[in-house]
Amino acid sequence: MYEIETKRLLFRRMLESDSEALHRIFSNDDAMTYWSRPPHTDISQTMSVILDTLSPAYAKDYYFVLCLKSPTSPPQLIGTMGTIENEIGFILHPSYWRKGIASEGMEEFLKSFWETQQNVGSIKADVDPRNDASLRLLEKFGFVETGRESGTFQTHMGSCDSVYLRLERPKCESEA
Helix, strand or coil: CCECCCCEEEEECCCHHHHHHHHHCCCCCCCCCCCCCCCCCHHHHHHHHHHHHHHHHHHHCCCEEHHHECCCCCCCCEEEEEECCEEEEEECCCHHHCHHHHHHHHHHHHHHHHHHCCCEEEEEEEECCCCCHHHHHHHHHHCEEECCCCCCCCECCEEEEEEEHHHHHHHCCCCC
């Protein structure tokens, strides 16, 4: 896996040394509101996620940590974005919400995904219908709703529903 860069972001492979930075995100109540698991209460939970992500079972997935670039210091880890079994997921620390970072990241992520994952015809998403920001972001980039289902997850918030979305591989100009 390689790195992806935008004007403000560096996408890179997750490392075990990312545990503290990722724990700041995964232990944040606001960041984890619509996640399928409750906020982490111990860094060992975060390390377990990292080790799972780095395991051979996830080798075919296209998953990155998002780092905010700075001209005066090393890039700072602020979230994750990627696909696991062609289902997209992303999370940002709330300090970076409403700054256009998710849009900037999604644009470059999708471009890179389609260029490198030639055998994939579509990306899917499963979003809690109360998560307006994620739904708006995905719709902005062409994801379309394919269905809804009630009671799909039991989380720290109780029973949660799902909105299913899908993004088809863009057609090449020669195919249009």
